Amino acid sequence: MKKKWWNDKIAYQIYPKSFMDSNGDGIGDLRGIISKLDYLQELGIDIVWLSPVYKSPFVDQGYDISDYYAIAEEFGTMEEFDELLREAKERGISIIMDLVINHCSDKHEWFQKALKEPDGEYADYFYFRKGKNGNPPNNMRSYFGGSCWEPVPGTDKYYLHMFAKEQPDLNWENKKLRQKLYDMVNWWLDKGLAGFRIDAIINIKKDLDFPDYEPDGPDGLAGCWRMVESVDGVGELLEDLKNNTFKKYDAFTVGEVFNMKKDELPQFIGDNGHFSTIFDFSAHCLSNGEHGWYDSKPVDFKEWRRTVIASQLEVQKYGLEANIIENHDEPRGVSRFLPEYARNPKGTKMLGTVNVLLRGIPFIYQGQEIGMQNAKWNSIDEFDDINTIDQYNIAREAGLTEKEALDVCSAMSRDNARTPFQWSDEDNAGFTTGKPWLKVNSDYKDINVKSQIGDEDSVLNYYRRLIALRKSSEYKDVFAYGRFEPVYEDTDNVMAYYRTDNNKRVLVLANFGVDTVEVQLEYPIKKILLSNENRQESDKTLQLSGCEVMVAEVCA
Ligand code: TEU
Ligand code: CA
Numbered sequence: 001m002k003k004k005w006w007n008d009k010i011a012y013q014i015y016p017k018s019f020m021d022s023n024g025d026g027i028g029d030l031r032g033i034i035s036k037l038d039y040l041q042e043l044g045i046d047i048v049w050l051s052p053v054y055k056s057p058f059v060d061q062g063y064d065i066s067d068y069y070a071i072a073e074e075f076g077t078m079e080e081f082d083e084l085l086r087e088a089k090e091r092g093i094s095i096i097m098d099l100v101i102n103h104c105s106d107k108h109e110w111f112q113k114a115l116k117e118p119d120g121e122y123a124d125y126f127y128f129r130k131g132k133n134g135n136p137p138n139n140m141r142s143y144f145g146g147s148c149w150e151p152v153p154g155t156d157k158y159y160l161h162m163f164a165k166e167q168p169d170l171n172w173e174n175k176k177l178r179q180k181l182y183d184m185v186n187w188w189l190d191k192g193l194a195g196f197r198i199d200a201i202i203n204i205k206k207d208l209d210f211p212d213y214e215p216d217g218p219d220g221l222a223g224c225w226r227m228v229e230s231v232d233g234v235g236e237l238l239e240d241l242k243n244n245t246f247k248k249y250d251a252f253t254v255g256e257v258f259n260m261k262k263d264e265l266p267q268f269i270g271d272n273g274h275f276s277t278i279f280d281f282s283a284h285c286l287s288n289g290e291h292g293w294y295d296s297k298p299v300d301f302k303e304w305r306r307t308v309i310a311s312q313l314e315v316q317k318y319g320l321e322a323n324i325i326e327n328h329d330e331p332r333g334v335s336r337f338l339p340e341y342a343r344n345p346k347g348t349k350m351l352g353t354v355n356v357l358l359r360g361i362p363f364i365y366q367g368q369e370i371g372m373q374n375a376k377w378n379s380i381d382e383f384d385d386i387n388t389i390d391q392y393n394i395a396r397e398a399g400l401t402e403k404e405a406l407d408v409c410s411a412m413s414r415d416n417a418r419t420p421f422q423w424s425d426e427d428n429a430g431f432t433t434g435k436p437w438l439k440v441n442s443d444y445k446d447i448n449v450k451s452q453i454g455d456e457d458s459v460l461n462y463y464r465r466l467i468a469l470r471k472s473s474e475y476k477d478v479f480a481y482g483r484f485e486p487v488y489e490d491t492d493n494v495m496a497y498y499r500t501d502n503n504k505r506v507l508v509l510a511n512f513g514v515d516t517v518e519v520q521l522e523y524p525i526k527k528i529l530l531s532n533e534n535r536q537e538s539d540k541t542l543q544l545s546g547c548e549v550m551v552a553e554v555c556a
Contacts, residue, residue, distance in 0.1 A: 001319060002271045006252040008480035009046035010467050011363045015328045016053050016075055018420050019366055021432035030076035034084050041091040044467035049197045051328055052098045057107050059166040060386055064105035068184045085192050094194035101181050102200045103167040111168050118155045125177045126168050127160035128152055138210040141221035145390035148224050162203050162224050164386055172204045172237050185245040195252035202257045205234035217291060228259045235267055238274035252276050254322050269319035277361055280321040282311040284330055293412040294395035299337055301512055305495050312484040316359055323360040326368060331416040335374035341514045342547045349462045349532040350510050350549040354495055356466050357508050359484040367421055370452055371459040374416040375441040380406055384438050388413040424450035469530055478504045505556035510549040517544050523554035
């Protein structure tokens with residue numbers, strides 16, 4: 001593996017709308033982010049990923065961009081953005097932005113021009129297609145429900161949208177459009193951006209025949225991911241993108257890639273891959289239901305352990321992936337991956353340790369570092385997210401009662417990750433002096449930065465030590481480049497692995513069970529590096545209490 005500047009970095013995702021509101025309108029903003037840069041620096045963050053801050057009608061919270069060259073008014077101005085870049089740089093923090101180029105907003109001028117002239121130049125920036133026998137061109141279902149096709153007013157054509165109908169898909173076969181996207185990407189990189197997180201990018205390649213697929217639901221439609229999985233050729237488009245943009249800047253790119261073909265991993269993340277890295281979603285996919293959130297499954301520990309281990313072993317053959325326990329599309333990791341008895345500071349530290357010390361680039365999602373959990377939702381009206389509303393309706397149509405459908409959304413909703421950041425125990429968790437755009441989690445008096453900052457034993461201070469360990473001059477090489485070797489795979493409730501190179505062998509050992517387990521260590525401990533129990537020493541027979549985690553260099 002060729003070494004790159006980002007290999008040993010720690011990244012942090014900010015969801016701007018929910019991070020910090022500086023002007024009391026209830027919406028987080030750039031000035032709010034700037035005011036918290038010291039906080040991020042003290043946490044040890046090297047790279048910040050900003051979810052979209054571009055101009056947008058916010059049908060999908062900014063993932064529907066109406067002007068790629070402008071900052072949303074809600075978030076601030078371009079001057080403030082430049083200030084953020086500068087202030088971050090002064091603190092040794094690089095900024096990457098979200099790059100949403102599978103689709104744009106229906107309010108983008110390209111789409112508006114296309115609607116005006118459905119046979120004109122701009123119509124070919126999108127997929128405008130004639131229907132079949134009074135029906136849409138094919139039977140694909142969008143990720144957010146309903147047909148992928150929406151009529152183009154005043155014509156016999158439809159336009160394609162794999163997400164909401166307000167997010168028309170861009171036609172990547174059109175070279176002129178592609179060039180415009182590349183120019184835009186380079187414009188941002190010229191500003192001093194370190195790179196991008198690249199949204200939904202696997203979807204850019206379409207099967208231009210738009211065949212029908214085997215229906216997989218009562219609506220007679222088939223999930224559009226079926227096209228993604230069957231069509232070839234996305235790699236050529238991704239190479240074109242990279243060669244015209246990122247490569248010239250040595251940018252750090254992290255692709256959001258679901259439904260990749262199994263054997264394509266080296267093309268995606270190898271030394272000359274399409275991206276620097278991609279997210280590892282394998283553990284998140286474990287809960288995927290066949291038909292929607294309503295038939296999703298709780299995560300089983302053994303399956304989770306097997307999945308994480310298998311993924312680590314596969315990925316290390318080619319490069320690094322980006323490791324997360326949660327993001328803005330997922331419920332909180334503590335609520336999802338930990339059994340109820342472990343949803344406390346001790347268990348939260350354990351989960352964080354096991355994830356952050358894996359091989360790969362850790363991405364911490366805002367609030368994860370203080371142990372934020374899913375919120376309690378009392379009514380479907382409390383949600384804002386378009387995906388949640390769709391999944392609620394799907395659950396109802398499948399026969400679930402209102403209460404059952406609400407429970408499904410409470411467990412799985414993307415809004416669990418989008419509730420305002422909990423800065424303090426003051427009104428609205430210190431996020432805003434106004435009315436927050438989404439309700440604050442009712443647990444904010446117990447879980448917030450202010451109460452944790454002075455408490456050495458808090459989740460927040462533990463995360464600081466965890467990150468500091470990963471970045472320490474002594475251990476950063478073994479954590480960045482060392483091999484991943486699973487161990488004690490047959491011990492009930494134990495998740496354990498070594499990170500090892502020619503100089504060092506570090507053991508990460510966690511007991512996800514409620515009871516104490518006894519572990520016979522293979523190697524004597526040289527030095528305990530981190531513990532959620534203030535463990536100072538141990539002989540080769542180790543009693544690991546419920547939810548205890550220990551990181552130790554061992555003699556090997
Ligand atoms: O997500 C793409 C994507 O595949 C998601 O729809 C995912 O399947 C779902 O959110 C899981 O609950 C990206 C963004 O991360 C997401 O926020 C956007 O809504 C979406 O693209 C459209 O831009
Ligand atoms: Ca604001």
